[in-house]
Amino acid sequence: MDAIRAFLAMGGYGAFVWPGYLLALVVLAGLLAVSLKAARAREAELDILQRGRHRAGRRGVSSGE
Amino acid sequence: MHRFANPARFLRIANAALPWLAGVCALSIAAGLWFALVDSPPDYQQGDSVRIMYLHVPAAWMGMFCYTAMAAFSAMALIWKHPLADLLARATAPVGAAFTLLCLVTGSLWGKPMWGTWWAWDARLTSMLILFFLYLGYMALSNAFDDPTRGYRAAAILALVGFVNVPVIKFSVDWWNTLHQPASVMRKGGPAIDPSMLLPLMLMALGFQTYYFVVLILRARAEIAGAKIHTIRMAEVHAAGRGE
Numbered sequence: 142m143d144a145i146r147a148f149l150a151m152g153g154y155g156a157f158v159w160p161g162y163l164l165a166l167v168v169l170a171g172l173l174a175v176s177l178k179a180a181r182a183r184e185a186e187l188d189i190l191q192r193g194r195h196r197a198g199r200r201g202v203s204s205g206e
Numbered sequence: 207m208h209r210f211a212n213p214a215r216f217l218r219i220a221n222a223a224l225p226w227l228a229g230v231c232a233l234s235i236a237a238g239l240w241f242a243l244v245d246s247p248p249d250y251q252q253g254d255s256v257r258i259m260y261l262h263v264p265a266a267w268m269g270m271f272c273y274t275a276m277a278a279f280s281a282m283a284l285i286w287k288h289p290l291a292d293l294l295a296r297a298t299a300p301v302g303a304a305f306t307l308l309c310l311v312t313g314s315l316w317g318k319p320m321w322g323t324w325w326a327w328d329a330r331l332t333s334m335l336i337l338f339f340l341y342l343g344y345m346a347l348s349n350a351f352d353d354p355t356r357g358y359r360a361a362a363i364l365a366l367v368g369f370v371n372v373p374v375i376k377f378s379v380d381w382w383n384t385l386h387q388p389a390s391v392m393r394k395g396g397p398a399i400d401p402s403m404l405l406p407l408m409l410m411a412l413g414f415q416t417y418y419f420v421v422l423i424l425r426a427r428a429e430i431a432g433a434k435i436h437t438i439r440m441a442e443v444h445a446a447g448r449g450e
Binding site for chain 2: 148151152153154155157158160161163164165168169172173176177179180182183184186187190191194
């Protein structure tokens with residue numbers, strides 16, 4: 142227990158060390174999550190559009206190319 | 207669709223590399239955190255506050271690396287009109303801004319106990335703050351036009367002009383009397399830092415570098431899919447306009 146308390150205290154610098162690491166976690170994980178979500182959403186949308194065009198093409202409607 | 211021939215090849219290579227990059231990133235950050243927070247010794251002068259360095263220094267390197275990459279991609283976009291270059295420059299900007307913000311905030315958290323102040327208008331600190339504003343300006347400008355290509359062009363020029371700030375940051379500690387200490391890793395005569403502290407620093411730097419590539423690939427994928435969606439939508443609008 143004392144070891145954990147000493148680790149968290151960081152020799153008295155805990156109030157400066159931990160907010161830094163916490164902010165790094167929030168910023169880097171946040172940017173990764175937003176980027177991953179955007180990539181998945183756009184690729185899913187493109188997939189739906191391309192399938193729709195494929196079907197339209199087979200019906201003889203212009204595919205726009 | 208030949209416009210996307212290059213992006214298609216890029217996507218093939220990028221998607222093959224993505225799991226490896228993500229794996230190296232996760233492992234090196236996990237190992238880096240272990241050595242940074244647990245295994246490395248406290249500094250003989252700075253005590254445990256030195257552990258902020260393992261975030262602050264790699265974040266600063268990445269802030270400058272990302273800006274250099276963004277300027278290089280912008281130059282390629284302006285000179286050769288390479289279709290991927292603009293896209294990669296834009297995908298780099300938020301990562302660079304995130305690392306620069308981290309560098310500034312961790313620097314402030316380190317400055318308070320060591321220098322007795324959160325902030326000083328010192329050459330190194332001020333030039334780093336300007337780097338952060340350059341990233342914000344780049345991102346705002348690239349989205350500021352109704353015709354996106356005009357915005358990309360303006361932003362690319364800003365990225366190139368702003369590149370002058372990168373060597374200013376690097377050499378600010380040599381050119382001016384600053385509160386900030388001079389370089390102790392990337393300097394003539396090798397790093398002036400103990401191996402027990404260099405190891406976590408390098409692991410975190412590798413982790414941040416691979417993190418950049420992972421996010422770059424994800425953001426590029428989103429941009430490429432977005433461009434294809436736009437092309438298809440425009441084609442549909444034109445087809446509808448012709449009454450087909």
